[in-house]
Amino acid sequence: xxxxTQSPRHKVTETxxxxxxxxxxxxxxxxxYWYRQDPGHGLRLIHYSYGVKDTxxxxxxxxxxxxxxxxxxxxxxxxxxxxxxxxxxFCAISESGGPGPGEQFFGPGTRLTVL
Amino acid sequence: xxxxxxxxxxxxxxxxxxxxxxxSYKTSINNLQWYRQNSGRGLVHLILIRSNEREKHxxxxxxxxxxxxxxxxxxxxxxxxxxxxxxxxxxxxxxxNNLFFGTGTRLTVIP
Numbered sequence: 001x002x003x004x005t006q007s008p009r010h011k012v013t014e015t016x017x018x019x020x021x022x023x024x025x026x027x028x029x030x031x032x033y034w035y036r037q038d039p040g041h042g043l044r045l046i047h048y049s050y051g052v053k054d055t056x057x058x059x060x061x062x063x064x065x066x067x068x069x070x071x072x073x074x075x076x077x078x079x080x081x082x083x084x085x086x087x088x089x090f091c092a093i094s095e096s097g098g099p100g101p102g103e104q105f106f107g108p109g110t111r112l113t114v115l
Numbered sequence: 116x117x118x119x120x121x122x123x124x125x126x127x128x129x130x131x132x133x134x135x136x137x138x139s140y141k142t143s144i145n146n147l148q149w150y151r152q153n154s155g156r157g158l159v160h161l162i163l164i165r166s167n168e169r170e171k172h173x174x175x176x177x178x179x180x181x182x183x184x185x186x187x188x189x190x191x192x193x194x195x196x197x198x199x200x201x202x203x204x205x206x207x208x209x210x211x212n213n214l215f216f217g218t219g220t221r222l223t224v225i226p
Contacts, residue, residue, distance in 0.1 A: 031212065033213065033214075035216075040218065041218065042203060042216045042217055042218035042219050043158070043203070043205075043216040044216075045213055045214070045215070048212065048213050050212050056212070056213075058213060059215075090157055090158070092158075100145040100146065100207040100208075100209075100210075100211060100212065101207060101212060101213065101214065102146075102163060103148060103160040103163050104148075104150075104158070104160060104205075104214065105160065106157030106158045106159070107157055108156070108157050109155075109156075109157055
């Protein structure tokens with residue numbers, strides 16, 4: 001398995017509280033991604049990074065921010081959690097697939113519940 | 116909106132039969148990828164096919180790509196109960212740094 005971990009694996013929080021999810025890789029891959037997975041929607045991209053301090057928005061970025069201060073860590077922050085952000089969050093990493101990203105390796109996921 | 120759409124949404128077959136899943140997309144792509152997800156787990160990459168390729172094989176998997184029809188198919192031959200999972204296609208649009216995933220096909224292989 002690719003060296004990619006997510007923390008925490010499970011979290012229950014209350015509406016209005018800030019939440020930070022961490023993705024850590026040991027593969028030195030260039031690209032890192034945050035997705036959410038909800039029934040009926042498949043995986044939807046929240047934000048991604050194509051290098052240290054280089055990030056861009058995905059399909060469902062509202063209410064989320066990210067930071068990547070070093071290659072191995074990619075943080076996803078919910079500034080003020082809402083019930084609509086209850087979901088399973090996956091981090092993924094990738095190297096170039098020439099052109100564009102190649103295969104992605106996924107973390108085990110974080111199940112977030114916002115009450 | 117999502118780039119890839121899988122068909123069918125669900126498929127149930129007997130062990131030993133072949134399973135075919137289809138994916139359609141909307142714009143030009145650099146590559147198309149297929150992933151498997153077992154219940155409660157992260158996605159696992161199966162195969163990547165580039166826009167200039169028409170067919171790729173990996174073990175019991177065969178993927179075809181028709182860029183003129185903007186479609187791809189994943190064939191799993193001689194299916195096993197362990198193949199029970201959800202299968203997703205994902206596309207990398209030309210010039211993009213990210214993938215767009217479809218909603219997936221839920222495959223059930225009955226022993």
